[in-house]
Amino acid sequence: MLHTLAALVENHPGVLTRVAGLFARRAYNIDSLSVCQTDDPELSRMTIVVHGDDQVIEQVRNQLNKLVIVHSVTDLTAESVVERELALIRIQVSSETRSEVLQTADIFRGRVVDMGRTNLTVELTGDGEKIDGFIKAIRPYGLLELVRTGKIAILRSET
Amino acid sequence: MSMNSEKKRLTGATVLLEALEKEGVDVIFGYPGGVLLPLYDALLDSSIRHILPRHEQGGVHAADGYARVTGKVGVCLATSGPGATNLVTGIATAYMDSIPLVVLTGQVVTALLGTDSFQEADITGITTPITKHSYLVKDAREIPRIVKEAFYLAGTGRPGPVLIDLPKDILATEVEPLPADMNLRGYQVPSKGDSGKIVEVAKALSECRRPVIYAGGGVIAAGAGDVLRQLAEKASLPVVTTLMGIGCLPSVHPNLLGMVGMHGTVTANYAVDDCDLLLAVGVRFDDRVTSGLGHKFATKAKIIHIDIDPAEIGKVIRPQISILGDARLVLEELLNTLESVESPQVADWWDRLRAWKNDHPLRYDKDRMTPQMIIECVGELVGENAIIATDVGQHQMWTAQFYPIVKSRNFATSGGLGTMGYGLPAAVGAQIARPDDMVVLFTGDGSFQMCIQELATIAQHNLPIKIMLMNNGVLGMVRQWQKMFYERRFSGVQFQANPDFVKVAEAYGIRGIRVDSLEQVRSAITEAIKHPGPVLLDFTISPEEDVLPMVAPGKPITEMLGR
Numbered sequence: 231m232l233h234t235l236a237a238l239v240e241n242h243p244g245v246l247t248r249v250a251g252l253f254a255r256r257a258y259n260i261d262s263l264s265v266c267q268t269d270d271p272e273l274s275r276m277t278i279v280v281h282g283d284d285q286v287i288e289q290v291r292n293q294l295n296k297l298v299i300v301h302s303v304t305d306l307t308a309e310s311v312v313e314r315e316l317a318l319i320r321i322q323v324s325s326e327t328r329s330e331v332l333q334t335a336d337i338f339r340g341r342v343v344d345m346g347r348t349n350l351t352v353e354l355t356g357d358g359e360k361i362d363g364f365i366k367a368i369r370p371y372g373l374l375e376l377v378r379t380g381k382i383a384i385l386r387s388e389t
Numbered sequence: 390m391s392m393n394s395e396k397k398r399l400t401g402a403t404v405l406l407e408a409l410e411k412e413g414v415d416v417i418f419g420y421p422g423g424v425l426l427p428l429y430d431a432l433l434d435s436s437i438r439h440i441l442p443r444h445e446q447g448g449v450h451a452a453d454g455y456a457r458v459t460g461k462v463g464v465c466l467a468t469s470g471p472g473a474t475n476l477v478t479g480i481a482t483a484y485m486d487s488i489p490l491v492v493l494t495g496q497v498v499t500a501l502l503g504t505d506s507f508q509e510a511d512i513t514g515i516t517t518p519i520t521k522h523s524y525l526v527k528d529a530r531e532i533p534r535i536v537k538e539a540f541y542l543a544g545t546g547r548p549g550p551v552l553i554d555l556p557k558d559i560l561a562t563e564v565e566p567l568p569a570d571m572n573l574r575g576y577q578v579p580s581k582g583d584s585g586k587i588v589e590v591a592k593a594l595s596e597c598r599r600p601v602i603y604a605g606g607g608v609i610a611a612g613a614g615d616v617l618r619q620l621a622e623k624a625s626l627p628v629v630t631t632l633m634g635i636g637c638l639p640s641v642h643p644n645l646l647g648m649v650g651m652h653g654t655v656t657a658n659y660a661v662d663d664c665d666l667l668l669a670v671g672v673r674f675d676d677r678v679t680s681g682l683g684h685k686f687a688t689k690a691k692i693i694h695i696d697i698d699p700a701e702i703g704k705v706i707r708p709q710i711s712i713l714g715d716a717r718l719v720l721e722e723l724l725n726t727l728e729s730v731e732s733p734q735v736a737d738w739w740d741r742l743r744a745w746k747n748d749h750p751l752r753y754d755k756d757r758m759t760p761q762m763i764i765e766c767v768g769e770l771v772g773e774n775a776i777i778a779t780d781v782g783q784h785q786m787w788t789a790q791f792y793p794i795v796k797s798r799n800f801a802t803s804g805g806l807g808t809m810g811y812g813l814p815a816a817v818g819a820q821i822a823r824p825d826d827m828v829v830l831f832t833g834d835g836s837f838q839m840c841i842q843e844l845a846t847i848a849q850h851n852l853p854i855k856i857m858l859m860n861n862g863v864l865g866m867v868r869q870w871q872k873m874f875y876e877r878r879f880s881g882v883q884f885q886a887n888p889d890f891v892k893v894a895e896a897y898g899i900r901g902i903r904v905d906s907l908e909q910v911r912s913a914i915t916e917a918i919k920h921p922g923p924v925l926l927d928f929t930i931s932p933e934e935d936v937l938p939m940v941a942p943g944k945p946i947t948e949m950l951g952r
Contacts, residue, residue, distance in 0.1 A: 240575065244525075248517055255518050285703065292700035298522040298542060301575040 232261060233287045233307040234383050237276040240299040241267050248297055249276065258282065258290050262380030273301065277382045306383050313383040317361045318343070320351045322372025331371050338364040349374055357381075401529035401560040402431035405493075408536035408569065409437060414464050416440060416455070416821055417493075418448035422468020423508060424495035424557035440821060440850070443842035445472050447814035449479025449492065450840065454818030456488050457801040458776050460612070462543045463818065466493040470508030473554075474515065478808055480550045481519040485805025486633060487610060489548035491539050492520075496556040499527065513554050521549035529559045533569035541571060546578040547698040548610055579697050582714035587722050589710055590668070590693050595730035597666035597691070599738045600626050603649065606633030606804070607671015607696060611716035614638065614797040617670065620724050624732045627742055629657040631672055632789055632804045640793040646742065647751070650678035651940045652786040655749035658946040660742055661687050670695045671716045674705035675805070678946075685945045695719050749938075749952055751790050758907040760787045760859045760930050763914075767829060767857060768793040770914050775827040776801065776819045780812035780836030783865035786936040788831045810839025813856070817843055820852040827855065827918070834860045834887055844897040847923050855917045856894075856925040861932040862887055869935050873950070874942075894925035905929040 239245050246265065253260050261279040268275050280290055291303045306313075319340075323331050328350070335342060335352045338360065344351035354364055361378065405428065409417075416438040421429045432439055442448040445467040452463030463483075467476050473494040483490045496502070497509045513523045522542050524535045539551040594600060608617055614637040621628050621644040628638055629649040638645045647654030649661055661667065667690040672678070679686040683705045694701075694708035695716055702711040712719050753761035764787055773795040779785040779802040794800045801819055803811040816830040837858055847854055859865075864882040871879050894901030904913045904926055917924040937951030 244513070247514065251517050285707070289700065289704060292702075292704075296698070296700050298573065298576050 231281070231283070231307075233280055233282065233305055234311070234313065234381060235278045235280060235291065235294075236304045236306055236383065237278060237294060238268070238301040239265075239274050239276055240301070241272055241274040242299065245274065245299045248299055249278075249294070252293055252297065253280070253290075256289070256293060258286065264380035264382050277380060279381050306385065310386045311383045312386055313357055313381050314355050315358055315361055315379055315381050317354045317364075317376065317378045318351060319354065319365065319368070319373065320344075320349050320375040321368050322349050322374050324348070327371050331368060334364070334367050338367070340364065399564055399566065400427060400431065401532060401555070401562050401564055402428040403434075404529065404532045404564055404566045405536065405555070405560070406431055406435040406437060408533045409464065410435065411569075412462070412536065412540045417464045417466050418442055418451040418455070418818065419466030419493075420445045420448055420468065420472055422472050422495060424469045424497060425466070425560070427557065427560040428466075428495070428555070440817075440846065442814060442817070443845045444840065445475035446479055446810065447817070447840050447843040447846065449476045449490070450482065450808075450811050450814035451818030451821070451843075451846075452490055452492075453479060453483045453488050453811075454778060454801045454815030455822040456483070456490060456818075457815070458798050458819040459822045460798060461822075462489040462491055462540055464491050464493065468495045468508065469497055469512075470510045472508075473512035474510050477515060477519070478806075478810075480516055480552070482803050482806045482808045482811060483550045484519040484521070486803065487548050487606060488550070489543040490550040491536075491543050492550055492552040494552060494554050495560070496525070496554045498558040499556045500558070502556065513552060516552050519550070520552045523552040523554065525554045526556065526559050529562050529564040530567045532559075532564075533566050534571060537569040538571050538573055541573070542576065546576075547607075579699070579713045580715050580718055582695065582712040582719035582722060584722065586710055586712050587719065587726055590712065590723060591726040591730050593666060593691055593693065593710065594624060594626075594668070594727065595733055597733050598735065599664045600624070600666040600668065600733055600735065601646075601660050601664040601690075602626050602628040603631075603661065603667055603669045603672055604628055604634040604637050605631040605670065605672030607716050608634055608637040609671075609797050611671065611697070612797070613670070613717035613720050616717055616720045616724060618642065620720055620727070623724065623727060625735050625739065626668070627660055627739070629653070629661060631675065631678060632802065634671070635789060636794045636797045636800045639795045641795070646746070648789055650675075650946065651680070652790065652936050652938070653946070654751060654790075655938055655949055655952050656742060656745040658940070658949060659745050662689075662945070662947045663741075664690045666690055667692045668695070669693065669708070670720065672696075673701050679705065680940055680942070680944060680946055682943070682945055756907075758905070758910060758928070758930065760784060760928070760934055761791050763857065763859070763910055763928055764788055764791045764831065766910055767914055770911075770918055771827055771829060771855075775799065775829055776823060778802070778812045778816040778819055778828065778830045780830075780832040781807045781809045782833045782836055783869065783934070783936050784831050784833045784836075784859040786866075787859075790936075792831075809836040812836060813840045813843045814846075816854045816856075817846050817852060820854055821850070827853070829855045829857060831857045831859065833865060834858060834862060834884060834890070835864045837890070841893070844894065844899060848898045851922055853921060854923050856923070858890055858925060858927050859930050860887070860890065860927050861930045861934065863932040865932065865934070866936070868932060872935075873939075890925060890927045900924045901927060903927045903929070
């Protein structure tokens with residue numbers, strides 16, 4: 231099953247290589263990885279989505295924790311979390327299809343961020359399923375280009 | 390200020406050497422090169438002794454041998470590019486066996502980094518998977534902190550190699566160093582074990598009927614041999630060891646069943662297979678022990694795993710009880726806790742173990758010159774303080790089986806990586822570290838030729854190492870497998886042009902003696918021991934000698950050939 235791990239790591243050059251290299255050589259499959267500096271400039275936070283059974287995930291966590299540059303690893307999978315992905319999607323449009331595409335984007339709460347004569351670009355945030363759903367819906371019109379971030383996730387407050 | 394700087398000009402190199410001296414470094418195994426010129430110049434004014442191997446690989450294995458026989462952090466040094474890449478095998482050797490090293494490499498000047506400049510190699514990148522941690526120094530002021538951290542990381546927790554890459558300009562620049570304040574927020578060292586779990590283990594021990602302690606290199610690393618012995622004696626627990634655990638109990642100890650695994654004793658393997666409680670201490674359930682069959686290993690047993698590395702627990706085998714901590718501290722607490730529980734009833738178990746021991750001893754033919762009898766004869770003659778180094782192959786397994794190692798840290802062998810060529814330079818490091826103890830190397834004609842150039846290092850420093858060369862003219866272990874599992878189709882194992890090793894030794898100014906009959910063995914070994922300098926004994930042995938017993942690859946450990 232898919233697990234979402236949050237890792238606090240040092241914000242130095244080479245840190246990403248160490249983490250990615252660990253996954254590669256121990257044959258763990260990274261589904262997605264996103265990383266950026268935290269409010270503490272010394273630290274970055276990685277959200278890693280990885281595939282594996284509980285035993286594999288425990289190994290992943292332990293092996294990650296062994297890296298000196300990793301400060302902590304939390305498995306968010308069983309927790310109540312807010313998770314988001316961001317996608318930018320360029321879609322082919324014609325004068326006939328433009329309004330349908332705009333409507334579809336609207337239904338998915340997408341935002342048009344760029345528009346040309348024959349295409350438009352939609353920005354969409356949400357969980358992976360929502361983005362998958364949108365892509366499926368607009369594919370018949372012509373999907374020209376797609377970029378997705380990996381998942382980022384944060385624990386919900388306890389109230 | 391100006392007075393001070395006139396008195397002593399601090400450069401990256403001098404700051405580095407001072408930091409090493411603060412860590413108690415007395416010797417560096419190093420090989421110079423272009424980018425290291427500032428460091429080698431400063432080395433002339435340092436108290437640190439420099440040993441020049443004849444190949445960087447020899448330097449790193451020597452530092453490893455030094456570390457294994459002392460427990461201290463070994464230090465080696467190589468120049469950028471090819472110097473650094475020549476260290477890779479030695480770093481991987483140390484990493485696999487959890488040996489503490491600080492590896493210093495020179496690097497091209499910072500301005501040229503990443504430009505494919507002369508003798509540039511991305512050594513921190515290359516060694517990421519085989520180091521515990523590494524540093525590329527970009528600011529000379531940070532050298533004291535980095536050195537302190539490197540030694541701390543290398544020597545604590547599960548030990549391992551740490552690499553520091555030093556660009557030439559960093560070494561040459563004048564610097565006012567920053568204080569050596571460690572900043573390792575992401576690094577924790579487990580120490581004491583969980584007391585509740587230790588009580589649980591004590592209870593399980595008192596209730597079991599067929600216990601076995603399975604002890605590995607972690608016991609040696611933690612200095613836990615003595616408390617392990619007390620524990621074994623107190624509760625009459627039989628002990629099996631891994632290759633890396635050899636020496637944690639004296640070889641003659643009545644509780645010791647021998648080595649477990651592929652070339653272990655029948656008794657040790659039967660005991661592990663049949664036990665109802667397996668107390669695994671400082672081990673990693675390596676495939677040379679389990680045959681890669683975790684699910685068929687000690688299936689009747691409640692498995693307890695004590696280790697300092699959380700990632701080892703559950704990696705191969707899921708234990709019923711696991712204790713994270715330093716083996717010595719955990720076993721000490723367990724020993725104390727055992728005071729309050731009944732000792733297990735193990736009389737029947739010991740009857741069975743003794744019967745196995747009796748029926749399946751390690752054995753060999755006594756009527757001809759065999760490697761096993763040579764090894765036993767050396768063991769009889771050199772005394773229990775001697776340090777034994779080995780290379781890798783048949784002679785290594787025979788040594789593990791037959792040499793009576795009595796003390797921890799008297800055995801240096803490449804276990805996990807199985808590095809041919811390790812032995813000779815490791816013996817150099819061991820002899821430098823412990824000049825008053827005799828160092829004996831068991832090697833084969835294959836392994837020996839992989840680092841044979843270190844004979845020059847031995848000669849230069851007149852290191853009185855006794856080299857026992859098991860010369861069968863073939864790559865014996867590979868040949869044994871081809872014999873057993875490939876219908877004697879021998880491929881690529883024959884040395885058709887071996888040199889005369891006696892003459893090779895003599896060419897280096899080392900005494901060489903050829904031994905080709907049974908009658909000569911004892912007197913040749915005696916002569917080698919008496920000789921004050923280094924000696925090479927070239928034993929002519931048959932290529933048909935096999936290491937037995939043996940678990941065939943992929944078979945459960947009870948199915949041993951040559952029982």
